[in-house]
Amino acid sequence: MKARKIIVKILDNIFNNRAYSNIELNKYLNSEEIDSKDRALITEVVYGTIKYKSTIDTILSNYVKDIALIDVAVINILRSAIYQMRFLDRVPDYAVVNDSVNLSKEVSQNSSRFVNGVLRNYIRNEKKNYKEGFAKLESICFDYSFDKWMVKLFILQYGEELALEILKGLNYRPNITVRVNSNKSDYDEVFEKLEEEGYDVEEGSISPDAIKINKGSTIEKNPLFISGDITVQDESAMMVAPLFNFDSNDIVMDLCSAPGGKTTHIAELLQNEGEVLAFDVHEHKLKLIEEHKERLHLENIKTDIMDATKLNAKYINYATKVLIDVPCSGIGIIRKKPEIKWTKNARELRDLVQIQRNIMENAWEYLRVGGELIYSTCTLNKKENEENIDWFLDKHNDAVIEKVFIGNSKNIINNENGSVTILPNEYMDGFFIAKLKKR
Structure with missing residues (x-):
């Protein structure tokens, strides 16, 4: 419940106050006593909900008369819940609904009944085709969750085949990449030290200075980062x-x-x-x-x-x-x-x-x-x-x-x-x- 409350707070700041996702996440994750499991869930749901906002809103529009009229204190409870049920499988649907309803009770009893109704209606229509009747462009926008103008831009400039690869690429969840400070450190030694400290690492795709970090604790707190042997860079x-x-x-x-x-x-x-x-x-x-x-x-x-x-x-x-x-x-x-x-x-x-x-x-x-x-x-x-x-x-x-x-x-x-x-x-x-x- 605490994790989902933080998720909604962060989404509210991003969608309503034009805050930056990375800054908002760091602010909350660094200031709260959150275990690594909840930290991962918060990060995944925040980024995922933002990424698929258009798709989620299209889904919600099937269960409400006008999505624009949903209370701003409730809309991101619904968005984050739909994201978890549609795109994640680590949390059971009933648990997502239960937490979302309890969270909406802090807004009002009417809100909790509304949230409960929308989410249970969504579950009942699990196999619904939300793209029915869509033209090709609308279908692409739904699948990748992009505004029409941006999809049109990519197709016009790169052609449809490459445009779809770009849309797919932009939706990947990024891993951390670090650059080895060649002025101070040896690449192989840094690589080995990260492995010894429990990080799942691999060599960069192109750059000889890059190390990809697939899994591991917060890199900014690592001694190699603090001492200047590595720095974070795409x-x-x-x-x-x-x-x-x-x-x-x-x-x-x-x-x-x-x-x-x-x-x-x-x-x-x-x-x-x-x-x-x-x-x-x-x-x-x-x-x-x-x-x-x-x-x-x-x-x-x-x-x-x-x-x-x-x-x-x-x-x-x-x-x-x-x-x-x-x-x-x-x-x-x-x-x-x-x-x-x-x-x-x-x-x-x-x-x-x-x-x-x-x-x-x-x-x-x-x-x-x-x-x-x-x-x-x-x-x-x-x-x-x-x-x-x-x-x-x-x-x-x-x-x-x-x-x-x-x-x-x-x-x-x-x-x-x-x-x-x-x-x-x-x-x-x-x-x-x-x-x-x-x-």
């Missing part, structure tokens, strides 16, 4: 920094650096030499980078507040390398932040393109002749990716693209313009990388 993001051809005297600017995964990776690959300038518009995010810097024992990072969309004359022709992991729609990381399904819209995606282009223009001003620029995003929207690169190359005669190659995995697309798109799967987020050189 394997797709690990592919960015090694694409630079580093020199010990490099001056590297990371214009959109928070939370610092790529910044610290660059600093590690430079072996604490050169200079890494990490910028962000928010001071509290820079403090996070400083914390990572100290934990990873890195001395070549300097942080400062700067808006990447505004040109800073101080840094014109300053850097030998520039990284711009630009603000984007984030639809490549729905595995980890499923609320992106419901918080983004097509208009937002259009507005982001101009911001990204402003950052590209400024980054190019900061780069010296002969220098390298890497443009990356965690989105799969081609307008934010390949089309931005093509636009930039058409506008700048001194820019030449350097073909990026990171492997031959099934989820990697080598684009015609030399850039790379990483499709989401059970191990990696969706990602885009392009590399330019200033001639």
Whole structure:
């Protein structure tokens, strides 16, 4: 009962107050006395309910006159219950119904009767075909639980077959991946230590620095993490920094650096030499980078507040390398932040393109002749990716693209313009990388 109460609180904050799922989960799981079994249930049900919200709401609409009229204090009790009964088998249906009814009694007796009626009606119609009469697009939206506009976007840009693979990939439950700090530790030794400590681990799919953690206790509390031997980072993001051809005297600017995964990776690959300038518009995010810097024992990072969309004359022709992991729609990381399904819209995606282009223009001003620029995003929207690169190359005669190659995995697309798109799967987020050189 306590676990389900926490589940509903978290869902209320996410759906009603636009809170971030990862932050809300950490807040509750770190502050409550919760055993590992309940911790796993809370995490699974929260992420699953957010992920399948559209499908669940379609199901609920078969048992209520208007889902929009359901009390906000009750709707997430119903959503989380339907998720557990439809997508999980670890908890019996009667137990889910009983806990949901008791939870709704805290709202009102009428609410508890309503919840009981809806859920028991759902159980009685266990084999109901909720897609009856649906067109193909509606059916896809129901199966994968995505809004129509996003499904249409993927089909238009990638074709139906690949679009379905993307939708499937974005619904995978992600495991934790850690990057071994090559500046401090030996990969094999770290791997063995994690095994000795009871973690179920395996090598990364592509990155030589990646270790996948399939099962184990909270990695942030592990001595290897605390001492800076490892840091948490998705394997797709690990592919960015090694694409630079580093020199010990490099001056590297990371214009959109928070939370610092790529910044610290660059600093590690430079072996604490050169200079890494990490910028962000928010001071509290820079403090996070400083914390990572100290934990990873890195001395070549300097942080400062700067808006990447505004040109800073101080840094014109300053850097030998520039990284711009630009603000984007984030639809490549729905595995980890499923609320992106419901918080983004097509208009937002259009507005982001101009911001990204402003950052590209400024980054190019900061780069010296002969220098390298890497443009990356965690989105799969081609307008934010390949089309931005093509636009930039058409506008700048001194820019030449350097073909990026990171492997031959099934989820990697080598684009015609030399850039790379990483499709989401059970191990990696969706990602885009392009590399330019200033001639």
